[in-house]
Amino acid sequence: MPASPSPARLAAVDLLDQVVEQGRPLSETDRLDKLAPADRAAAQRLATETLRGLERADRLLKPHLRKRPTPRVINILRLGTVELCLGGAAHGVVSDCVDIAAAGKHTQGARGLVNAVLRKIAGEGVTAWGKLRVPRLPKWLREPLVAAWGPQTVAAMERAHFEGAPLDLTPKPGADLSALNGAELPTGSVRLRQAGQVSALPGFAEGDWWVQDAAAALPAQLLGDVAGQNVLDMCAAPGGKTLQLAAAGAHVTALDLSEARLARVQENLERTGLKATLVAGDALTHQGQYDAILLDAPCSATGTIRRHPDLPFAHEGERIADLIGLQAAMLDHALTLLKPGGRLVFATCSLIPDEGECHIEEALAGHPDLKVLRAEAPWIEDSWRSDEGGLRLRPDFWADRGGMDGFYMALLQRG
Numbered sequence: 056m057p058a059s060p061s062p063a064r065l066a067a068v069d070l071l072d073q074v075v076e077q078g079r080p081l082s083e084t085d086r087l088d089k090l091a092p093a094d095r096a097a098a099q100r101l102a103t104e105t106l107r108g109l110e111r112a113d114r115l116l117k118p119h120l121r122k123r124p125t126p127r128v129i130n131i132l133r134l135g136t137v138e139l140c141l142g143g144a145a146h147g148v149v150s151d152c153v154d155i156a157a158a159g160k161h162t163q164g165a166r167g168l169v170n171a172v173l174r175k176i177a178g179e180g181v182t183a184w185g186k187l188r189v190p191r192l193p194k195w196l197r198e199p200l201v202a203a204w205g206p207q208t209v210a211a212m213e214r215a216h217f218e219g220a221p222l223d224l225t226p227k228p229g230a231d232l233s234a235l236n237g238a239e240l241p242t243g244s245v246r247l248r249q250a251g252q253v254s255a256l257p258g259f260a261e262g263d264w265w266v267q268d269a270a271a272a273l274p275a276q277l278l279g280d281v282a283g284q285n286v287l288d289m290c291a292a293p294g295g296k297t298l299q300l301a302a303a304g305a306h307v308t309a310l311d312l313s314e315a316r317l318a319r320v321q322e323n324l325e326r327t328g329l330k331a332t333l334v335a336g337d338a339l340t341h342q343g344q345y346d347a348i349l350l351d352a353p354c355s356a357t358g359t360i361r362r363h364p365d366l367p368f369a370h371e372g373e374r375i376a377d378l379i380g381l382q383a384a385m386l387d388h389a390l391t392l393l394k395p396g397g398r399l400v401f402a403t404c405s406l407i408p409d410e411g412e413c414h415i416e417e418a419l420a421g422h423p424d425l426k427v428l429r430a431e432a433p434w435i436e437d438s439w440r441s442d443e444g445g446l447r448l449r450p451d452f453w454a455d456r457g458g459m460d461g462f463y464m465a466l467l468q469r470g
């Protein structure tokens with residue numbers, strides 16, 4: 056009888072099948088729900104590391120595979136290859152991958168192949184790994200990014216994607232995060248290089264902080280002092296920016312189309328002891344008048360590939376044109392909800408200018424009473440400023456600190 060493989064590795068191979076073979080993003084999986092929290096975190100880490108290194112793994116595996124094995128066997132080999140090349144202990148990785156093959160009706164026959172290939176990788180592949188090129192973005196995304204930012208910048212972005220992302224936390228005002236031994240960033244986020252299971256970290260249960268990339272924490276800060284103001288967070292879930300605005304003393308209306316995602320905002324509010332009014336509804340028809348609005352519009356999320364390396368595999372950009380139309384319509388409607396003199400931050404976690412800079416150029420052309428305000432904060436670097444007055448953040452920025460998500464944001468005011 057074959058030994059049982061580790062639940063985390065087995066789940067990670069299932070996740071790879073889902074992403075690479077079925078084109079389904081990791082965020083849509085329920086495969087991890089029944090795992091213990093530590094296994095869930097390990098499976099997630101193994102799957103994301105394998106997706107980041109997939110191009111390199113395939114290059115190392117190719118000379119050892121005379122006939123192409125089934126997709127499931129390839130994914131077992133990819134997982135094992137990446138783990139070995141990132142320093143995994145050869146005996147444990149190889150025998151577990153063999154056990155994963157042995158556990159499947161359609162993969163049992165490939166046990167010998169998995170064993171032989173991974174032993175070779177453990178012997179020779181590990182040195183070759185570091186000499187291979189940094190994995191590239193797929194063509195559908197690489198081409199428009201090269202057109203927008205040039206080949207050198209895109210290569211730097213790809214290096215940042217391959218590095219992966221640290222865990223950034225936004226502290227609740229007044230909370231003491233010293234037990235986490237993180238590094239405080241100039242923008243106020245606290246960065247942890249090695250995090251593990253988030254819910255086991257000190258201060259999680261007490262609601263002292265929430266997980267939020269350092270770049271994602273900036274749009275809410277651009278609104279400035281919101282204490283006592285009525286603020287609409289127009290696409291609020293899962294709620295990182297709602298929490299920031301509530302913690303800054305705003306009366307927040309947190310709107311989102313998805314009731315299921317709003318439930319996560321509610322959980323986050325309860326855990327942190329913060330307050331906001333939750334509204335399930337459509338940003339395109341919502342009514343009201345607000346002192347300030349944060350529009351963190353749905354987008355391609357291409358700025359988050361460091362954390363979500365499944366994204367380029369899960370689709371080929373076919374929804375981006377629709378998203379661009381939706382973002383423009385949301386911005387137009389948001390402007391009608393703003394009191395005279397009110398401020399609006401438009402933001403997307405995208406690397407594509409059509410989802411960022413271009414919207415602001417068009418909004419300025421279409422609304423003569425609209426202006427872009429110069430964002431002022433001590434942590435803003437000149438290289439972040441874009442021509443139309445917004446901030447363009449890229450994953451290759453802050454390279455020596457561990458990078459940041461790609462984001463676009465602009466602070467607007469109606470006359």
Ligand SMILES: C[S@@+](CC[C@H](N)C(=O)[O-])C[C@H]1O[C@@H](n2cnc3c(N)ncnc32)[C@H](O)[C@@H]1O
Nearest residue numbers: 290291292293294295296311312313337338351
């Ligand atoms: C980029 S996410 C928002 C992230 C959030 N601001 C945060 O910081 O946690 C975009 C959100 O827009 C919501 N959404 C999509 N279409 C919408 C619509 N028509 N009206 C309101 N919300 C919408 C999605 O459900 C998703 O939660």
